[in-house]
Structure formats: structure tokens, C-alpha cells
Amino acid sequence: MDAFYASIEQRDRPELKGRPVIVGGAPKERGVVATCSYEARKFGIHSAMASSKAYKLCPHAVFLRPRFDVYKSVAVDIRKIFREYTDLVEPLSLDEAFLDVTDNKFQIPYATIIAEQILKKIYHRTGHLTASAGVSFNKFLAKVASDFKKPGGITIVTPENSDAFISNLPIRKFFGIGKVTEKKMHSLGIRTGSDLKKIDKNMLINTFGKAGHYFYDIAHGYDNRPVKANRIQKSIGKETTLKEDIIDKKQIIETLDNLAAAIEILLKKNKKKGQTITLKVKYYDFQTITRSLTIKDLITDSRIIMKYVLLLLKNTLAGKKKVRLLGITISNFLDNSSKTPKYAQLPLPFPVAACPTLIETGDDLK
Numbered sequence: 001m002d003a004f005y006a007s008i009e010q011r012d013r014p015e016l017k018g019r020p021v022i023v024g025g026a027p028k029e030r031g032v033v034a035t036c037s038y039e040a041r042k043f044g045i046h047s048a049m050a051s052s053k054a055y056k057l058c059p060h061a062v063f064l065r066p067r068f069d070v071y072k073s074v075a076v077d078i079r080k081i082f083r084e085y086t087d088l089v090e091p092l093s094l095d096e097a098f099l100d101v102t103d104n105k106f107q108i109p110y111a112t113i114i115a116e117q118i119l120k121k122i123y124h125r126t127g128h129l130t131a132s133a134g135v136s137f138n139k140f141l142a143k144v145a146s147d148f149k150k151p152g153g154i155t156i157v158t159p160e161n162s163d164a165f166i167s168n169l170p171i172r173k174f175f176g177i178g179k180v181t182e183k184k185m186h187s188l189g190i191r192t193g194s195d196l197k198k199i200d201k202n203m204l205i206n207t208f209g210k211a212g213h214y215f216y217d218i219a220h221g222y223d224n225r226p227v228k229a230n231r232i233q234k235s236i237g238k239e240t241t242l243k244e245d246i247i248d249k250k251q252i253i254e255t256l257d258n259l260a261a262a263i264e265i266l267l268k269k270n271k272k273k274g275q276t277i278t279l280k281v282k283y284y285d286f287q288t289i290t291r292s293l294t295i296k297d298l299i300t301d302s303r304i305i306m307k308y309v310l311l312l313l314k315n316t317l318a319g320k321k322k323v324r325l326l327g328i329t330i331s332n333f334l335d336n337s338s339k340t341p342k343y344a345q346l347p348l349p350f351p352v353a354a355c356p357t358l359i360e361t362g363d364d365l366k
Helices: 004-012 051-057 068-082 111-125 139-145 162-167 179-187 193-197 201-208 211-219 249-270 302-313
Strands: 021-024 033-036 062-064 089-093 096-099 133-135 154-156 235-246 274-283 288-299 323-331
Touching: 004 021, 004 033, 004 068, 021 051, 033 051, 068 089, 068 096, 068 111, 096 139, 111 133, 111 154, 133 139, 139 162, 162 193, 179 201, 193 211, 201 211, 235 249, 235 274, 249 302, 249 323, 274 302, 288 302, 302 323
Parallel strands: 021 062, 133 154
Antiparallel strands: 021 033, 089 096, 235 323, 274 288, 274 323
């Protein structure tokens, strides 16, 4: 979807059409931008930006609190449209999904025709909301292509033009490559897909670890991942942006304790038992780090969570450096069909610790 939350707000409040709209936290309450209208993006505003910075860039923007119940309702209606064509729908988020239309319900021979029909149905059934689509022969290329002609556009990448498409693609546009990895690649002279394709696979692996396999494959257009209709929940987490930067250790621990209690409720609700705990800390200067630990115990309640979170906290500067955001995530869930714990690793490019050791990551790993 195109600027999903902001577009819904402009739809429901016609007086906001044509105006810069920002959905997220209020600029005086240390919130962040969830999304913004295209009118706001002209000022350099983007998602995950601090609301205070967005306000400085565009003081006359309209700041609105998210209405997630409304957004979820619209998302349900949109997914119903998807399923008119195929049951192979894999949601990526509330406003985005992969569809495999190889064998579709109308036996339409061209995916582009299906994309056109879906965009039209979304527009007419949701009160003129727009969406964009990427049409290609694998998930990576379809995902990247979907961002090319926003708003309301369709980008097609065929096997014949995929090599040129990837070669001309800036590294920052590659799905799975964030600011930290982009900076590292730039230091190696890798700025486009063409540059990336020239790098030997072993060199990529030596430089980026197992993620090097992924970078090599996508640079050459390889992505054999199927569209999975029933996505497996890989993590459960909670995070909070604090009203004020805090340095007091007791306040930090109290905040984490509240997050752990909320996660315990979610674990029980979803009947999940994990083995990997990840602590996320964003400092006052927006530097973000994570610390992860994989244990033998099954994580089921807040007491166990806090036991190990406190260990992870010792390997941060929290308490010495002001903290802006705190978060806890539980992953590496026990397979319900198995009686013994599994020490697993998430699919690249999102690695986690496969043994009880601490790891530090940048903004790329989420």
C-alpha cells in the first residue's frame, strides 16, 4: 500500500488531502514517525524518523496518533481481494504481502493483468486508497520492484531484463541491506548491483559472514523461497520509546520488567516457548545496539526473561549513557512437535546467536 496509514487518515478526513500528514508520536512526546503522506516526504520525512526532527523539517505538518484498529480492518478487506485470485498469500506486514499467482483462480495467464485488477479493486473498494505492485519471478525482485513506481504503479522484472535491473540497482535499494551494511559495502567500492556481482562469493562470506551467501544470490537474481500462505511466527517482542532519556539504572530495569511482563502474556496467548532473548537499546544519540543470548532453558515467563535480560544489560552502556528506547524479543521457538529444544538459526540475512554467546548488531538486523 502507498503511505497506508496516512492515506487512510486523508481518506477519512478530506480536509487533510494535499497536506503533509504524519502518523506516529507527537513531536513533543519523543515519538517516531510510523508513516507519512507523500506531501510530507517532499520535506525529507520518512518512517522511523524522530517526530521532533520531522517537526523541524515541516512545522506545518499535521501530526496524528495511529488508529490501528482502522488500519487492521482495511488490511483485512485488502487481503480478501488477494484471496479472490490465490490462496498463496504471505503477508509481510499489515500493508504488504507476497502473492504467488502462477496457478490463480481465474486462470489468468499474465501476472501483470492480475496486478492491475487487484490495484483497481483496492482503489474502488477502500475509498480510493492506492497500492503499488512488483511483478517478477522471485520474491526478492518482486519486493524491490514494488517500491519503484509509487504511488499507484506497477514495475515488471522479467528474466530477460532482471540482469540489467539488478546491475543498476543502488545497494541501499537491496532488500535486507540497511545503513550499516550499506556503509561497509561502500567502503569496499560496492555501490550498485553491478559492483556486488563482481565480488567473489568467498570474499562476501569472509566479509559479511553467512549473510554473504544471501548477498551473492540476490546479486545474481537467485531466490528460490516459496510464497508461504501460513507464515511461522518467529519472534514475540515489545519495545517502548521513553518519554524522556533516562540514565538511572533502576528506571531502566523497571521499564524492562514491564516489557517482560507484557511478553509473558503474549507467549502464553500464542502458546510459544523460546530459547533466544534479544535486548534492544537505543541511546539518546539514536545509536541502536542489540544483545542476544540463546539458552538451554525454555523461556516461558517474565522471571526467566529478566534473569537473562539483566545479564545482557551488563554488556551495554545503559546506566552510563542516556537511553531513548528499550525492547525485548523472544525467538528461536521450540517446535511443538519436538520434545527436545532446538538450537536453530533464523534464515539469512537475519542471523541470531546459535550458541550461548553475546552478539552485537547494528540497525540492519531487526
